[in-house]
Amino acid sequence: MTAVTGDPRQAGSAAEFVALLRQLKERSGFTYRQLEERAARRGEVLARSTVADTLRRQALPRTETLVAFLHACAPAEEVAIWLEARSRLARQAAPARGDSAASSPCVPDASQHTGRGPGADRPVVPRQLPAPPAFFAGRADELAHLDEAAEDRGETVVISAIGGAGGIGKTSLALQWAHMRLDRFPDGQLYADLRGFGPELAPVAPQVTLRNFLEALGVPPASVPKDLDVQAALYRSVVAGRRMLVVLDNARDTTQVVPLLPGSPTCTVLVTSRHRLRGLTVTHGARLLTLDLLSAREARDMLAGHLGRRRVADQQQSLATLVEHCGGLPLALGIVAARAAANPAHPLDALAQELRDASARLSALSAGEARTDLRAVFSWSYHALEPQAAMVFDLLGAVPTVDLGLAAVAGLTATPLVTCRELLQQLEDTSLVHQYVPGRYRMHDLVHLYSADGAQPRSRRKSRDAALRRLVDHYLHTAYAADRLLDSRRPPVALAPPSAGCAPQPLRDTAEAMAWFDLEHPRLIEMQQVAMRRGWYPQVWQLARTLVTFHARRRRSRDQLAVWQLALEAAEIGKDLAMQAMAHRYLGQAYTAERQGDDAFEQLDLALVCARSGGVTGEEARTHYALAVGWERYGDLERALVHARQALTLFRSISDLVEEARALNAIGWICAGLRRYEEAEASCRRALALFRRHEHPDGEADTLHSLGLIAQSNGKHAESLTYYGQALTTYRGVGNTRGEAESLASLGDVYAALSRYADALQVWQQALDLLQRQQRVKEALLLRERMDNFATLV
Missing domain, CATH: 1.25.40.10 (Tetratricopeptide repeat domain)
Incomplete structure (x- = not known):
């Protein structure tokens, strides 16, 4: 065996490839147990016995094992390079196939309509999945949810982004899970980007996707029907009884998805979409999985994985700033990581300074291409809205913070409550707002920046000023009415209508x-x-x-x-x-x-x-x-x-x-x-x-x-x-917690004077809780001292 460098692309055999993996393990200093634990923290499965067996054998490791090993052992390594090298070696080791039939005219026969290659006895096994995300953090609960859903054969799993627009990490989650569970789908994996949201003028038609799937399954192009219903029927026939995974990425709506669904309970389907595809739940029993933002810890792990922990070790303050202003949005974190990686000698504080400036933040969150430009990604959701819903989105940009009830949004937009609820539903279905409790709506900070920044100043300034005046009036008149309920004897104030x-x-x-x-x-x-x-x-x-x-x-x-x-x-x-x-x-x-x-x-x-x-x-x-x-x-x-x-x-x-x-x-x-x-x-x-x-x-x-x-x-x-x-x-009856605390404290004093120390301590504790919630620090300290003095008397 010839010596190889640390570059997997130089490996000439499976043995040399595995030797490089052993070198990574030795340099990391991690034990098999530690590797297993590190993988588990990322939501990946990497049994210590699997690692040991992989590094002893001379065969190529499974893809999911390789990815989990690299993430746990050497996060700074470029996983895509290792996957590419593995695929090359796997192709070299595969037996050559006769291709004489491929050179002859394509004549439809039974094998073509059952997904068998021309002249072959076994079905074509498509492997269309893109590579898994190079760095993946968190999502342990979501991965477990997908595992649970996949056990129920015949159900369709839908990943829907709520609480954030594009960039929440739907595709990354789908591909991460798919690569981790490849062994469940020995008959192949189909993948299609349906382009429901993007720079393209229109989503991919179901006929186009079906034709691509059928050809990938071995059906000759000349045998693919033109009619959509016939295509879908042939597709269902070809995949019937096969244990396959179908990933339908970036769907626009239910109509685009339904023709692409297999009819066999042996297949599993993952659909990602910015729309909440409720129709799939109604008609096909789909499970809706809603993605939330990454936590601050997960976001730090993701950035550290991209940039290398050595680089971020002494730049923790700048790292915290990057995490804060990316708001847990995976795409924003990925863009920041790409920009930082492009200039490895630059301190992270330069990029952090750009993000601190709200007026420049969206411009900073661009890696130079449409799909890695946050403003462009948000615009694809915006342009999918109907005009009235787009108007609501524009006016929400005028509000300092979007955390509003339905009545407030109705006032802001001058729309009846019923209409306003329907328009907000469009924004929620496109993941531009999040109804975090019934009747109350939030918007991610970066989406809000886009809403505030995206309007044309001259054409929208007047309408935004009028909208803000309506919102101020809504709050003023509601607050005045509320105050009159609390104290109707207070002198009235003459408000303008x-x-x-x-x-x-x-x-x-x-x-x-x-x-x-x-x-x-x-x-x-x-x-x-x-x-x-x-x-x-x-x-x-x-x-x-x-x-x-x-x-x-x-x-x-x-x-x-x-x-x-x-x-x-x-x-x-x-x-x-x-x-x-x-x-x-x-x-x-x-x-x-x-x-x-x-x-x-x-x-x-x-x-x-x-x-x-x-x-x-x-x-x-x-x-x-x-x-x-x-x-x-x-x-x-x-x-x-x-x-x-x-x-x-x-x-x-x-x-x-x-x-x-x-x-x-x-x-x-x-x-x-x-x-x-x-x-x-x-x-x-x-x-x-x-x-x-x-x-x-x-x-x-x-x-x-x-x-x-x-x-x-x-x-x-x-x-x-x-x-x-x-x-x-009486204080409790009107919700006067200030007076409630003072009455409890006074009751305790009288109980103490009567030597009823247990009763005194009980009401004093209630008073102390209220004082602490009201941040009455000095009074709370004095009461605590009094309680300590009497505690020994109980």
Whole structure:
């Protein structure tokens, strides 16, 4: 045997080929067990006994064994080169076939119609599969799903891409599985790219694919019928009873696929398509397998496999950037890997810098050819849409983040709900959006970039501005209605009518209102920012105003700061003193909640100046109330009481009974702190009566909590437990988790005073969970210390 280099293309025999594989194994330093485990992590099967047997024998290894071995042992090796070398050696070793019959005129006979070669006794065994993906990561669950489906003979497996457009890795998965399971299909494998989506003007007609399949199965060209139905019948006859795999890649729709389906339960079919081929499920019992994006770990493994782990070892930060901006999309990762591999001496940070720039990201994700240009790949899905669906896709590009409910998309696009659902279904069927829960839609970041970047600025700018205004109005009017459900006694805001084609989402009760706020809060923040950028200043402060009750109940004081800082800027641009006073006040209250006293009192003093200058008595009164709360929290109870009484006087002057009740409760709370319990209780009881008369549950719960504190301070523990319990029930009834946490903490204090330590620890734990979810770090730490002190007493 002559010595060979490390290049498999230089191997002149199977023995030399296997010798090179042994060299790879020795250089890797991996044991047989380690190779088996590494293959399993990639979703491949490589038994240690198989590796040992392969490296001992002088015969060529099976294709799937070779691929799994190379992936596990030497990921940097170019698998395609090894596969090409193996195929060459296999052809050299195959016995020569007589071809005299091939030179004679083609005369149809029985052998031609059963897939037997002219003059041959055994059927033609086609091997049409393209090479497996050079680097494959993850997809273990999907591979297992295909294994399970293949066991059910007679079923068709459909791989459908959802949650991403082209490039999700449908073909790679199909070919990876097919090569791993070649032993299941000894009678051959057929493959066709149906070109349902691509630069071609039209998909491949079923007649063309059937003719190619029949010829590959040994039917002479002259014997292939012209009629589609006759072609399909002959095809089914030829493959009947044979254990074959048929891979139909990149299908446009069910109609293109059905004529290509075998009728024999011994065959297995894999179909990949950007469309969700539901028709195949209905008519042929197909199993739909939906591909998700790769995880960050899988994406790192894929890039490292392409580039070599040595290269990425000291460039982990740049690698993380590449992974982040590819968003788990295999095609994007492959393009990045190809660009990086083309310049092996260049640091990865240069490419990472291109991807950091959102305006240049799609241009960076191109390897110079149509099928490796992400923008082109997305365009093939886009051009398959009907005009109205394409309009929806274009308008989604105007939204900062696509994570929208059906009603919001209907408002954005000015379409009725039923029509909008149908149009979104087209986008979902083409894998341009993903309905991740019923009635709610997301778009992959890179698809969203394409949607935002793909429109013609001059022709689309006006329609996009109008669409954004409708979306802002949808959120503003829905949020206002939700806020009125939470607190109908708050002074109303005069909103302009919603834009034509936009309607608020109907909400039935406070539970639905709170659930809607929880779900849509990020979008409301975005809509306020959109309104600010567009110069829609009234909507800026109005959106902030609709969030006040929700922020208070969820104790989201940092979010409160953010929305009112923007609202203040809008009010100052609009020179609206009343709105400036309101913005300063809400900022002061949020700073108070964050325990930033200097900022709080500065904002509240400015609020007083603006309210007095603008002659807004109600706002002046509310600012005095906020100052009372602020000074009470910082320990100056006498000053706090002065502001609370000023607030009460002003509220009475404008006959605002709910705010009068709020001031009375504040006076009672402060008097309790000054140990003036009789005055405190009297003030709180007047407040409770007013809150109940005007059906204000938040104020009622706050006052019950105050009465609980007063009773607790007087040593009336049983009475205190009753008040705190009533407050807790009322807070829970309106979803006020801020008050719920405080009531639980207070209940625990009373239980501890009564030596009921187990009960104290139980309610304190509930309070601690809420405080941690609300990120009230300091309060949570103090409560944890209290719990630790009492834990030994149980």
